[in-house]
Structures are given as structure tokens and as C-alpha cells.
Amino acid sequence: MANGNWEVPTLVDAKAKGTLKFDYGVVSFPKLYANQKTWADSHMLAIPANAKGQLSPEKLKAVMTFVGYVQKQGGLTWAGGGHIPAYLPTQSSAAFKALQPNVQYSATSARDATLEPTLPIFGVGGPVYDAVGNNFTPVLLGQISVDQAMSKFKTALQNFNK
Structure with missing residues (x-):
């Protein structure tokens, strides 16, 4: 089965419920020809360009504080959805490294990611x-x-x- 990391929770839940009728492992997309890269496409937070002017320093600081909070506090939640957290301390945390089946593909996919x-x-x-x-x-x-x-x-x- 070739699918995206968003299906990881489906497999994890089905296995926990005993309704999964097959064993599985998860790997990064295989090398095609000379290319080993994995396209990194994910949900993200963006600060839109404002044609009327830039954000004030106070507002920009507030926005960046929020983005930082989401990255630091929400990374493991996103990882539970099959995603690889962008925040490197979350990627290297014991909690993330224990997450199955994510550890089967996350290091390779993160290393090979290209935008x-x-x-x-x-x-x-x-x-x-x-x-x-x-x-x-x-x-x-x-x-x-x-x-x-x-x-x-x-x-x-x-x-x-x-």
C-alpha cells in the first residue's frame, strides 16, 4: 500500500482495536532513478504579506510567540498524526523517538526532505x-x-x- 503519513493514525487505531488484518511497516518513498529526495509538503503557519504596511514590532513578536508555542507544544500532537515535527528538539525527544510506527520512516524522510x-x-x-x-x-x-x-x-x- 502506498499512502501518505496522514494514514498512520488509521493503521495505529486499527491495530489497537484488533481490526487490522495484516502486519505493516512504514518506510519513506523509495528511490526513483537517481533521486532519493522526499518532497516536504505540510500544514504550516504563514504570516501573510500586508499590502498596507508591515506588522508593528509588537504584533510581529506576538505572532512569532504564537508560532513558537504551536511548534514547541503541538509538535508531538502533529507527530501522532503521522507528521514529522519541524521543531528539531521535538524530533530528537525521547517521546518522539518512541512513537511507532513513525520512527520507522521519520529519520530517513526528514533527512531526504526537499521543498x-x-x-x-x-x-x-x-x-x-x-x-x-x-x-x-x-x-x-x-x-x-x-x-x-x-x-x-x-x-x-x-x-x-x-
């Missing part, structure tokens, strides 16, 4: 995301070969320029 390009065609609602799902899911289902998927994916990317 998506900051272009409007990328990201979870962008056309590249759709092209990946539309062209690589059939490979996982055994419906087409990797070479066919790569050809279709390349065509999809080239169509972005039209």
Missing part, C-alpha cells in the same frame, strides 16, 4: 500534483509500466507551457 519549487503549478492544489496522481497511481495499481507513466507525466508537464 517544492515556489511556483504556482506546484503544491497540493496545483496541476503538477494532479499530473503525479493521474500518471503514477496506475503504476502502483499495475495498470501501466513506469516507462509509460514517465512518458505521460512528461507530456503533462510539457502541456503546462501551452
